[in-house]
Amino acid sequence: MTTIRRAAVTLPAADLGPANPLPPLLPLDEAHHVEERDLAGVPGDMARQIRYAPLGSVLPAPLYDGYDRRRAPRTFDALVLENDRLRATVLPGLGGRVVSLVHLPTGRELLYRNPVFQPANFALNGAWFSGGIEWNIGATGHTTLSCAPLHAARVTAPDGGEMLRLWEWERLRDLPFQVDLWLPDGSDFLYVGVRVRNPHDRPAPVYWWSNIAVPEERRVLAPAEEAWHFGYERRLRRIPVPEWEGADRSHPLNSPHAADYFYELPEDARRWIAALDDTGHGLVQTSTAALRGRKLFVWGSRPGGRRWQEWLTEPGTGGYCEIQAGLARTQLEHVRLAERGEFSWLEAYGPLHADAGAVHGDWAGARTEVERRLEEALPHARVAEAYEAWLPCADGEPGEVLARGSGWGALEVLRAGEKLPGTPFEESTLTEAQEPWLRLLRSGELPEPEQPGPPGESLVAPHWRDLLESAAARPLTEYHLGVAQWHAGDRAQAVRSWERALRRTSLRWPLLRCLAVADRAAGDGERAAARYAEAFDELSRGPGEGGAADLVALAALGRETLEALLSAGRVSEARSVWARLPGEVRERGRFRLLGARLLLAEGDRAGARAVFDEGVEVADLREGEEALGELWARLTDEPLPARHDFRMRPEGG
Known part of the structure; x- marks a missing residue:
């Protein structure tokens, strides 16, 4: 059986x-x-x-x-067909x-x-x-x-x-x-x-x-x-x-x-x-x-x-x-x-x-x-x-x-008023992540946040964009509308939405970060770096309580800010950002690699080389990414050590 x-x-x-x-x-x-x-x-x-x-x-x-990459025994729920x-x-x-x-x-x-x-x-x-x-x-x-x-x-x-x-x-x-x-x-x-x-x-x-x-x-x-x-x-x-x-x-x-x-x-x-x-x-x-x-x-x-x-x-x-x-x-x-x-x-x-x-x-x-x-x-x-x-x-x-997925399907089914035979997306699966969007769907207004912090996930499909455009133009609504407009390819309008919100809110860093990405996409590395630096400065001295959510946001924004500042040649500002990152963030492999780039930009070739010699591991190294090999080549003519060799293409390919 x-x-x-x-x-x-x-x-x-x-x-x-x-x-x-x-x-x-x-x-x-x-x-x-x-x-x-x-x-x-x-x-x-x-x-x-x-x-x-x-x-x-x-x-x-x-x-x-x-x-x-720190592994410890963990038990996963499984379903066995036999x-x-x-x-x-x-x-x-x-x-x-x-x-x-x-x-x-x-x-x-x-x-x-x-x-x-x-x-x-x-x-x-x-x-x-x-x-x-x-x-x-x-x-x-x-x-x-x-x-x-x-x-x-x-x-x-x-x-x-x-x-x-x-x-x-x-x-x-x-x-x-x-x-x-x-x-x-x-x-x-x-x-x-x-x-x-x-x-x-x-x-x-x-x-x-x-x-x-x-x-x-x-x-x-x-x-x-x-x-x-x-x-x-x-x-x-x-x-x-x-x-x-x-x-x-x-x-x-x-x-x-x-x-x-x-x-x-x-x-x-x-x-x-x-x-x-x-x-x-x-x-x-x-x-x-x-x-x-x-x-x-x-x-x-x-x-x-x-x-x-x-x-x-x-x-x-x-x-x-x-x-x-x-x-x-x-x-x-x-x-x-x-x-x-x-x-x-x-x-x-x-x-x-x-x-x-x-x-x-x-x-x-x-x-x-x-x-x-x-x-x-x-x-x-x-x-x-x-x-x-x-x-x-x-x-x-x-x-x-036997298991629960996300609540996003339930939100979409509620919005469309449809039933999908065989794949029910029940209201009981809705969570806190969907709550603001459920409010928008039912009241026509997106609630402003009660606490400072990251704005939460954006929805970008045309029907959600239409609802955002019809809602009152409050800062959080303008933020999410800009994300939806950006996704639709209307980058100029997205920038205008973010700029309008920026003038009307005290929580500026999420909007400054979006505008910095827009600058980067437009090829303006200098302005992108300046906006990233302003966003990081606000977040790092903001009203957060130093909890896990604040640390996650600081690490995410800090990484993008360091990359933008180093690309723009703003080395002293990059060092200032580095100094304000929590020690546990600086110890992560991706940040150690950024630290090595910073040391090299400051002229400390030996310090940058020491990061490699200590055995840096970049947990989120991207498929096809050659950052390790490229930085190594800037430091030395020696062959790339095997533990750092993730090259996936022929040399010169």
Whole structure:
């Protein structure tokens, strides 16, 4: 009998930390940007989808950049689906991640199971962790929900058994989605039904990739003869599969540098991807045709890729690669979903055993062998039948609630006055974060804060912007209206809203910071630095009581202020800011790196070098970021030490 039960997973875990209280007006440095010159040779539909609705910021989602690398045992709530063949372990509080998938008859773990929880700066809004199966929705990159809770409940499965439903409101694109997981009795495959809905009267850009971490000592196979290669030199090119530049790239360690391989699947091909070891055992993922894309991500064999592997897990625990499946050919694209429309599909994950000699032989024979064994294990017709059987269940109302997500979906459902069958967003999930916006919705006015402090999260969708424009022009309303206008691309009007609020409030630092970001975006580094300095001065001597919230805001603003002052060459002012930061903030890795930059700007090369020699660790080092290597090169001609080498692209790339 298939069961769903509560469980607990205890891991050495770093602290996620609080959300950054500053609105993310600009995107994090996103590594997945395609130069226009590379689009001339791609198919027309692919080029259109690459150009369609690129993300300008991660608003309204907050950034998470306050995590550390000090790990201690921590217990996470888990949900376990199990039949007599498979056991799947899901963490609803961390994006619904499937952290383990065990084939019970053999005891094989089919995924790469990370032995630690270590946030790193890979998600669109910062914190992300590696391992298992993750559900990426929103825009190019890892979802803002990577470390966020999802709603979870029991639902009746197509066969009458139990099914686990995960659902949430994705805030970047304002779309509800659901992920239904079930194990038919006696099945060797985990079935996953996914639905993304557009409840609006306007089209919406949609992005979806299911990312599966597997041990990298595998051969990765897919039904393709070509792939689109995209590396951290940010060039997109069509290459043959599997041999390219003298190496068989279907073996992850044969790629020297971190890279994406987006397979070009024929239109009539069955959708699948597999990762099999030397004995021919491993994991296969397959789906209905709507989930068109398949991809291999590798860290590569060079020192930078190996260092990232250590950084994300524990040294000596083995590396991993990712096999992935998505709505488009590549992760560089967004797909248009019509107003009031939906996308849905079925995925299946399970063990596969094929002849090892064939798997590791020539490409055509290996593919034929895997396709034959997959059809024996899970006929394509059965996947289609399972999808058709699941569709009527997608609207089934959840039963026992097993986990709670955010209250943002409840706020949106209240605003629209709609019901979304199958994914209830109950008023009981509303929290303090939604309270000001609920007041705006019901009274037409946004309440002014009772205590000084960061203004809280902004909402930026057109309907919320309209409500803000209709409300009385009080300082907090003007602040949030400016954020919404900025998000809509009306930067001049946003600046005017912030300037109006600045003239009418005593709490100036949040507005000065927004105006500083606007100056920076306009290329006026001097004025940005001056405004940042004024904002930091007010916050650092303000009426706060020195509590945790004040410290979070001071650290967030202090970092941006230091970066702006150093970029503008205002070294003495940067030193003054540094001196006013609390000691515990200055000891964080990111701030120690800024301190080294400050020392170098002051001419203290030895002091800056000592920061490296002491073993600085920048917990929120960004995917593709080369700040460590660049600063090291300014200090010395010596080779970059291995512990500081996070380079992900070819030298000179």
